[in-house]
Amino acid sequence: MNNKKKDFLRTIVENDLKSNKYKEIVTRFPPEPNGFPHIGHAKSISINFGIARDYNGHCNLRMDDTNPTKEDTKYVEALEDAVKWLGFDWGENLYYTSDYFSQIYAYAIELIKMGKAYVDSLTEEEIREYRGTVTEAGKRSKYANRSVEENLDLFERMKNGEFQDGEHVLRAKIDMSAANMKMRDPLLYRIRHAHHFRAGDAWSVYPMYDFAHCLSDYIEGITHSLCTLEFENNRDIYNWVLDTLELKPPRPYQYEFARLNINYTVMSKRKLLELVDSKHVSGWDDPRLPTIAGYRRRGYTPESILTFCDQIGIAKANSVVDVAQLEFCIRDDLNAKVPRVMCVLDPLRVTIENYEGSEEIEAPYYPHDVPKEGSRKIPFSKELYIERADFEENPLKGYFRLTPKQPVRLRHGYIITCKEVIKDADGNITEIKAEYYPDSKSGTQDTSGIKVKSAIQWVSATDAKKVEVRLYDRLFKNDAPEGIQDLNLDSLHVINNAFVEPAVITQKLDERFQFERLGYFYADPIDYSDEKPVFNRIVGLKDSWNKKTKEKKVTPKPEAKKVQVDGEVTPMREEEKAFFNTYTQELQLNNEVANTLARDKKLSQFFKETLSEYNSPVNIANIVTNEVARELKQKEPSELKFKPKEIAELVKMIDDATISIKIAKDVFEEMNKTGQEPAEIVKNKGLVQISDPAVILPIIEEVIAKNPDNVEKFKAGNKKLLGFFVGQVLKATGGKANPKIVNKLVAEKLNGN
RNA sequence: UGGGGUAUCGCCAAGCGGUAAGGCACCAGUUUUUGGUACUGGCACUCGGGGGUUCGAAUCCCUCUACCCCAUCCA
Numbered sequence: 001m002n003n004k005k006k007d008f009l010r011t012i013v014e015n016d017l018k019s020n021k022y023k024e025i026v027t028r029f030p031p032e033p034n035g036f037p038h039i040g041h042a043k044s045i046s047i048n049f050g051i052a053r054d055y056n057g058h059c060n061l062r063m064d065d066t067n068p069t070k071e072d073t074k075y076v077e078a079l080e081d082a083v084k085w086l087g088f089d090w091g092e093n094l095y096y097t098s099d100y101f102s103q104i105y106a107y108a109i110e111l112i113k114m115g116k117a118y119v120d121s122l123t124e125e126e127i128r129e130y131r132g133t134v135t136e137a138g139k140r141s142k143y144a145n146r147s148v149e150e151n152l153d154l155f156e157r158m159k160n161g162e163f164q165d166g167e168h169v170l171r172a173k174i175d176m177s178a179a180n181m182k183m184r185d186p187l188l189y190r191i192r193h194a195h196h197f198r199a200g201d202a203w204s205v206y207p208m209y210d211f212a213h214c215l216s217d218y219i220e221g222i223t224h225s226l227c228t229l230e231f232e233n234n235r236d237i238y239n240w241v242l243d244t245l246e247l248k249p250p251r252p253y254q255y256e257f258a259r260l261n262i263n264y265t266v267m268s269k270r271k272l273l274e275l276v277d278s279k280h281v282s283g284w285d286d287p288r289l290p291t292i293a294g295y296r297r298r299g300y301t302p303e304s305i306l307t308f309c310d311q312i313g314i315a316k317a318n319s320v321v322d323v324a325q326l327e328f329c330i331r332d333d334l335n336a337k338v339p340r341v342m343c344v345l346d347p348l349r350v351t352i353e354n355y356e357g358s359e360e361i362e363a364p365y366y367p368h369d370v371p372k373e374g375s376r377k378i379p380f381s382k383e384l385y386i387e388r389a390d391f392e393e394n395p396l397k398g399y400f401r402l403t404p405k406q407p408v409r410l411r412h413g414y415i416i417t418c419k420e421v422i423k424d425a426d427g428n429i430t431e432i433k434a435e436y437y438p439d440s441k442s443g444t445q446d447t448s449g450i451k452v453k454s455a456i457q458w459v460s461a462t463d464a465k466k467v468e469v470r471l472y473d474r475l476f477k478n479d480a481p482e483g484i485q486d487l488n489l490d491s492l493h494v495i496n497n498a499f500v501e502p503a504v505i506t507q508k509l510d511e512r513f514q515f516e517r518l519g520y521f522y523a524d525p526i527d528y529s530d531e532k533p534v535f536n537r538i539v540g541l542k543d544s545w546n547k548k549t550k551e552k553k554v555t556p557k558p559e560a561k562k563v564q565v566d567g568e569v570t571p572m573r574e575e576e577k578a579f580f581n582t583y584t585q586e587l588q589l590n591n592e593v594a595n596t597l598a599r600d601k602k603l604s605q606f607f608k609e610t611l612s613e614y615n616s617p618v619n620i621a622n623i624v625t626n627e628v629a630r631e632l633k634q635k636e637p638s639e640l641k642f643k644p645k646e647i648a649e650l651v652k653m654i655d656d657a658t659i660s661i662k663i664a665k666d667v668f669e670e671m672n673k674t675g676q677e678p679a680e681i682v683k684n685k686g687l688v689q690i691s692d693p694a695v696i697l698p699i700i701e702e703v704i705a706k707n708p709d710n711v712e713k714f715k716a717g718n719k720k721l722l723g724f725f726v727g728q729v730l731k732a733t734g735g736k737a738n739p740k741i742v743n744k745l746v747a748e749k750l751n752g753n
Numbered sequence: 754u755g756g757g758g759u760a761u762c763g764c765c766a767a768g769c770g771g772u773a774a775g776g777c778a779c780c781a782g783u784u785u786u787u788g789g790u791a792c793u794g795g796c797a798c799u800c801g802g803g804g805g806u807u808c809g810a811a812u813c814c815c816u817c818u819a820c821c822c823c824a825u826c827c828a
Contacts, residue, residue, distance in 0.1 A: 005767060005775080032828050067827060124826060131824055135754045138824085169826055179756040181823050190826040209828045232757060233823045256758090258821095263764080311776060313766050315759095318821055322764045325777045335790060369790055400788065409786055442786065455786040517787050545788040564802040567817045592805040596815050626806050626814045633814095661807065662770085710772070720772070720798075723809055727771030739808045 025057035033075035046309035137177030161204035299522025299538035339365035343515035347385035376503035400453035464499035613648035641675035
């Protein structure tokens with residue numbers, strides 16, 4: 001990773017590498033093989049394999065197969081395929097959690113011996129009941145005090161299959177009243193008399209995710225265990241298990257990122273399965289599905305999906321990405337790669353009355369702006385098909401195509417003009433009689449002198465090949481669909497009698513094409529045959545004309561900004577009120593500061609002690625409520641490296657103008673980190689404030705001289721640039737210049753000159 | 754309701770006390786034998802709301818609000 005913008009995960013990895021926490025970074029992509037991978041998996045794959053690649057580490061592919069009742073080999077194959085298709089290579093590093101069952105079992109025994117795990121014999125319902133609720137503590141099972149020997153015995157017999165499913169479980173002994181529900185004695189093992197697709201019938205007990213995952217990571221030497229946000233609460237168990245077992249370092253740490261959501265589709269396994277089972281789609285590889293198999297069959301390239309994953313970034317905010325972003329990626333990819341050919345979806349017959357015979361037109365596969373070579377011959381004859389939408393008897397203003405009055409160019413061919421419109425009894429147009437201009441042929445010196453507004457695609461009726469074309473629209477009509485009720489019933493259009501130019505079929509140049517003016521298409525890998533060619537539309541081209549004609553109905557939504565209601569603030573207790581009054585009245589603190597202080601015991605205590613060292617209530621209160629408060633949020637007063645006395649000294653230096661408040665904050669940071677005396681820090685770093693204009697002025701002049709464009713902008717009215725100049729001067733003096741004076745001088749200089 | 758998270762443009766997303774990056778979308782314009790592409794320009798005086806600290810706050814403090822996750826013997 002060089003100059004590219006880093007996401008928070010890469011920042012963590014870089015720091016860990018820099019601090020030598022790990023020699024090599026190891027990640028893993030750990031799906032449970034119980035369903036088909038979708039684009040959300042692609043994001044995870046891209047993150048895990050991508051980070052490993054970027055930092056010269058490696059990424060394991062691990063099947064997290066701890067639940068024998070749900071998993072199957074066909075899913076592991078699909079998962080392997082997906083990773084490979086996306087272009088990643090796990091090398092030798094394909095693992096299964098089931099490979100570690102013996103080791104994990106041994107760790108469980110160890111926990112039991114430490115008295116940190118016990119066999120619980122409560123029923124499932126009882127366990128749930130005993131767990132308590134989010135607001136009430138749970139209570140511990142009476143089985144929790146079984147002796148180590150008894151636990152060992154029971155657990156072994158569980159493993160040996162002596163008990164029925166559900167009779168016993170192994171639980172960690174943590175804390176039944178933990179605020180984090182996941183820590184209320186989590187289950188480590190359950191009895192499952194089931195056939196495991198890999199481990200067979202060797203085991204009667206299977207480890208739970210929370211026990212197996214951290215240990216599998218550890219066993220594989222994973223350094224960064226990256227998962228999605230919903231596992232945030234599980235992180236405590238992850239750490240508890242690894243810490244309690246006192247494993248030899250280095251150990252892995254878990255970090256969470258937001259999972260991918262895309263609008264107009266669903267991503268959950270359950271909802272996807274529902275679509276497949278209800279036959280609303282043709283299968284897991286239906287091109288409308290966000291599954292890897294679906295995208296693949298639709299014609300998406302792995303590159304485009306990877307680019308997409310790259311573009312959307314990695315963050316912790318739950319978000320929904322617009323499909324348009326994905327569509328952009330595939331268009332952008334294919335634009336540079338794919339040959340252009342002509343196809344007519346909805347044919348309208350055109351007879352060129354002044355043309356006889358036939359010819360072949362040589363036409364390049366790529367437009368002038370795609371640096372690729374190649375061409376094909378297109379047959380031309382008297383009888384052609386054009387797109388029905390490319391002729392309009394009563395055109396809207398701005399229509400560029402063929403009309404009774406407006407000629408048009410046949411792409412790569414001649415200019416034609418409409419002579420007569422033939423209609424059937426119902427008034428539907430069935431044919432256009434046209435004439436062509438022989439001297440307007442494309443690629444030659446066009447001497448016709450006719451100007452056209454556009455070129456349209458066409459095929460020769462006698463030579464064109466009939467093909468099936470499948471046009472896909474979004475599967476759901478709702479941008480945040482809940483389920484089947486939100487389906488777009490019109491998401492698939494099958495066109496049975498589209499026509500393509502012969503080269504598409506005979507030259508087999510590629511499996512992806514741009515059908516000019518229509519979009520990008522892919523020869524369906526399953527249904528395509530020479531007798532019946534089938535093309536899937538991967539994505540349409542951007543179409544500003546179509547948009548313009550449709551837009552009329554779209555009403556802009558006003559959607560006023562939501563008004564925020566302010567909630568009730570819990571009233572102060574009597575004691576707090578007394579403090580508040582003292583602070584505001586006797587010490588002259590402002591209400592906000594007094595309020596903060598009065599409500600926080602630790603803070604007010606610290607404040608009181610500091611005040612007893614040095615009497616400067618306002619400045620002390622400011623430092624305490626703003627800076628000390630930050631530290632006291634995570635630490636106890638006793639853990640702080642500084643004491644009230646040092647804070648008092650710090651404030652003293654502010655009061656006598658030795659240092660500015662800005663410097664004071666830096667000094668505070670240093671005190672907090674090292675525990676040094678403030679005076680010492682100021683002395684060692686030479687932080688004494690510079691207030692002498694004679695020293696500051698030259699620096700200001702230098703900064704002004706270096707930024708002429710910003711000076712211009714400032715003079716043009718961009719007054720907030722003042723802050724920029726002040727910042728630059730401060731930077732040049734290492735923060736030591738007195739900011740008030742700098743401000744004044746800069747303003748004078750800028751306005752004066 | 755306890756705990757853990759998250760809020761920056763229509764959608765993603767940088768930013769970590771000193772000029773609000775970038776992409777998508779959108780809107781103009783130029784080029785164009787694809788109403789495509791490419792190119793140029795426009796798109797956040799403001800960062801969920803309100804206060805405070807500071808010469809200076811999206812960034813630090815307080816407070817409120819909204820949304821997500823946790824009470825599967827799933828992962």
